[in-house]
Amino acid sequence: MKNHLVNKTRNTLPPAVRKKSINVLNQTVAELFDLFARIKQAHWNVRGTTFIGLHKLLDEFAATTMNHIDVAAERATALGGLVEGTLRESVKLSQLKKREEPASKSGMRDWIEELANVHAATGAHVRNSVKTATEGDDFGTADLLTDVLRDLDKQLWLLEAHINLQQSSN
Structure with missing residues (x-):
């Protein structure tokens, strides 16, 4: 992954810290693109009684x-x-588990399970990136990534709540 500085800035963070932060930010961009594509894949293909809400x-x-x-x-x-x-870069850089879509390509539960797993993995990676940014005293990047993490955790909660709803109806 390229993490070199290419643009001059008056930002007062040391270059080594900025390079490390750029690296974790690029990793985050890659994983979020991967997550985005998986969300849309499920969005387009999910079927079931609670289709419109999901x-x-x-x-x-x-x-x-x-x-x-x-x-x-x-x-x-x-x-x-x-x-x-x-x-193309996102595919190369994403650390998310490379997996085909669920076997039941329209099964709502399969899609929700897959999205919950991917949200949990993305959250774990972003959590590590928050730690890296904080250790480098890059509190701006840490704060930004904390916002990302907060939304990932909320989305995971909503997915898990939907899975539990599905379990109780079966």
Whole structure:
């Protein structure tokens, strides 16, 4: 992953800290793009009795995720970095488990389970990135990533609540 500084800035963080933060921000952009694509895949393909509610919820998740991608990418450039923001780069950089979509391509429970797993994994990676940014005294990046983490945790909670609802109805 390229994490070199390419733009001059008056930002007072030391270059080594900025490089490390740019690296975690690029990693976050990649994983959020991966997550965004998975959310939309489920959004388009999910079926079932609670379809419309889940369909709309996943649209909200996608919009929130895209906003976080934009904010993380902008922070990386504000630190003087180059954003690795193409889908091709995201595929290379994402640490999310490479897995095909659920076997039951329209099964609501399968899609929700997969999204819950991916949200949990993304949250774990972002949590580690918050720690890295905090250790470097880059509190701006840590705060931004904390916002991302807060939304990921909320989305995970909503997905898990939906799974429990599905379990009780079966």
